[in-house]
Amino acid sequence: MESQLSPSPQSAWVGIDVSKARLDVVWLRAGRHAHRVFANTSPGFEAMLAWWQASRIDPVRICLEATGSYSDALAHFLAAHGLPVCVLNPAILVAYRKSEQVRRKDDRTDASLLARWAISHQPRLWQPLPEPIWQLRLLLNRREDLLRMRGQERHRLQAGRLTPWSAAHVQTHLAWLQQAIRTCERQIWLLLRQEPCLLPLWHRLQTIAGIGKLSAAALIAHIGQIERFEQVGALVSLAGLATTTRQSGTSVLGRPHIDRHGRRDLRSLLYWCAITAMRVDPQIAAWADRLRQRGKPKKVIIVAVIRKLLHLVYGVWKSGRDYDPTKVLGPAA
16 A cells, blocks of 8 residues: 555545446545536546546546446546546455445445545555557457357357348358457467567466466456566455355354455456366366365365466466476376
8 A cells, every 4th residue: 555645625536436338426525525427438538527627626546446348448548647546346345335334326326435445545556557468458358259249140040040041141240250250369369479578478378287378368468467466365356266254153154155256257267277277287187186085066176276277377477487287286196
């Protein structure tokens, strides 16, 4: 956490609840507050700045939740204008709402809670991703869009409720989508090979069992910069894999479970990496088998392997060295 800030009379803390179409903006200053709604568009961003200027406020911290494509454009806009923006894990607001015993749930209340959290915690400023990583993320998002469209078209064909003309049109679109996916993947490989800051890391991550070309690229895009994670636990939380328990005295004892407050897409990616790793890597397979012999359920074992992979990714990325399974998990037999 940064040192205590010394606000001026014009200083204000701003919370922004971001949704697909609108921004609920609340600013707090010396016992005063105001709320306005703007469109989640470039003109809406400009109108928000004009409102702040007319209100004569100087934002100390502008807090918003990380909501993927809905918040990315706003965060980059604020940072480009030199404003102190903080992009928070959604789990933070969930926990803060409980601590403040706030039962009301609406966009204005969420924006106000974000502003109040900024006052009490004064979080670190958000820094935009380096341009190559940002481009990689956009390309991977586009590939996912194309894959989703291909799946929809295949489902239409399998359903069999199409006229001959419609079926032919879907087939043509499927061929175009397949070519577009290949073209998008070529752009991904080209970007990775042209960037000296990404190429060695991309190859290094592929030395970890279960992580291939696409999954290594996706990990780079999801994580961005390993330096922003002081400990591997922060990376585990990003994926929503932190373990929570529910216990009270001797009568209430819930099973430990993952909190799922992190990025679901990252968790899904790591799930398939873990399934592959247990199949192809003798050391990980032997470790998973030891867990199975101790009576651990299948889901618990998979989550344990996912967490292990995240630790391996963190270590390989931080150390700048290839993965050596014998040093981490020992011999397979």
